[in-house]
Structure formats: structure tokens, C-alpha cells
Amino acid sequence: MSIIILRTIINAPIEGCFDLARSIDLHVHSMQSSNEKAIDGKTSGLINLNEMVTWKAKHFGLNFTMSSKITAMEKSSCFTDEMTKGPFKKLHHQHLFRVIDSGTEMTDIFKFEAPFGILGKLVEKIILKSYMKNLLVERNKVIKKEAEKL
Template identity: 55%
Template structure:
């Protein structure tokens, strides 16, 4: 099972970074390249414990649906979301937040299992792990951009 691990240093308050990371509205902004939209469950605002969202997005030229649920929540230090249904066999995305020199260290652990057995493992090696990493890096870039400017006030009310 591949594990993507990212660390992002953000010059902003941990509470702001935490809330931006669970914002449905900011997620939509960070995934504009895949036309991602929330179509069921929590479709705007801040997602919380035991809440789910169903996303519709275009990946590899095909529209797909994925439902994830927040299964662990400790504001403003940690939350995790896990796939309930979708293209992967399974995935869990852990979001960790720690104070760092007046800012925040945001650490992501994204564990996933591709479907289709050996073909899924081959897809991981050839392109999927890189693709997922790039999506997460872009998401974190947007979280950082909003947190380090006044833009966060347009997303968190």
C-alpha cells in the first residue's frame, strides 16, 4: 500500500491552517483542474467528525465519484478522512498540525490501495502515486497561500 508523506511549513496560526484543511470550499478551489465539486453530504463550509462528502471529479479523462468521511478529529491538532466509496480499494488521509516557530507544520500521510490487484500496483508505480502526490502538493500550496494572506477570511467565516 503506497504512502505519500508531505510536510508543509505555513506562517500562520495552527487553528486557521486546520480549518482551511477541512474546508469544503477551499478544497474546491484547490482542485479546479479536475472540476471537483461536492455533490452530496457536506457540500460547503467546514467538515467535522462523522460527516461525509461525496466529490465528483474528472481524473484521467473520466468523471468519478468518491465519498469520504471524517473518522478522527482533534481540533486543531489532527483529523483523518477515509474513503467510504470510490475508485480506490481504500484510502486514509491523516492531517497533522504542530506549532513551529510561530507558524504551523502541516504533515499529511495519505495511504491508499489501488483496485485491480497487480494492475493497480503497476499503475501506482507508473503514474498514480505521482499523480496523487501532485494533487496533494497543489492542495497544500493553496492552503498555504490562503493561510499566509487575508484570503482565509473569505473561506472561514
């Protein structure tokens, strides 16, 4: 299993950062490079506890569909989404928020495991970990930019 921990400092109030991170619409905007779309479940607005969304996107020239559910949420401090169906063996993404002097520290703890045993572990290590980290970095740049406009 791979773990990516990413911290982003945002010069904006915690409430706005929390809501932007839950925004289906902003997620779609931030993932334009993979043509990601919400196609089932919660397809727009802010996702909440126990709600599900199904995404369709193109990565590595292939179309993927993935469903995830919000399995934990504490208003303005954290939420967790977990893959319920999709291309990974496991995917668990914790979003943590805390107030700091300059605004908000947003931390992603992103854990995932590729399928296909030892071959999957090799692909995970050589390709997927850096690819997934880059997607998170790009997404967080969009969240930061939008939050700092508010």
C-alpha cells in the same frame, strides 16, 4: 499500498491552517484542474467528525465519484478522512498540524491502494503515486497561500 508523506510549513497560526484544511469550499477551489465538486453530504463550510462528503471530479479524462468520512478529529491538531466508496481499494488520509517557531507544520500522511490486483499495483506505482502527490502539493500551496493572507 502506497504512502505519501508531505510536510508544508505555513507562516500562520495553527487554528486557521486546521480550518482551511477542513474547508469544503477551499478544497473545491484548490482542485479546479480536475473540476472537483462536492455533490452530496457536507457540500460547503467546514467538515467535522463523522460527517461525510461525496466528490465528483475528472481525472485522466474520466469522471470519478468518491465518498469519504471524517473518522477522527482533534481540534487544531489532526483529522483523518477515509474513503467509504469510490475508485480506490483503500484510501486513508491523515492531516497533522503542529506549532513551530515560524507558524505551523502541516503534515499529510496519505495511504491508498488501487483495485485490480497486480495490474492495479503496477498502475499505482507507475502513475498514481506521483499523480496523487502532485494533487496534494497543489492543494497545500492553496492552503498555505490562504492561511498566510489571514
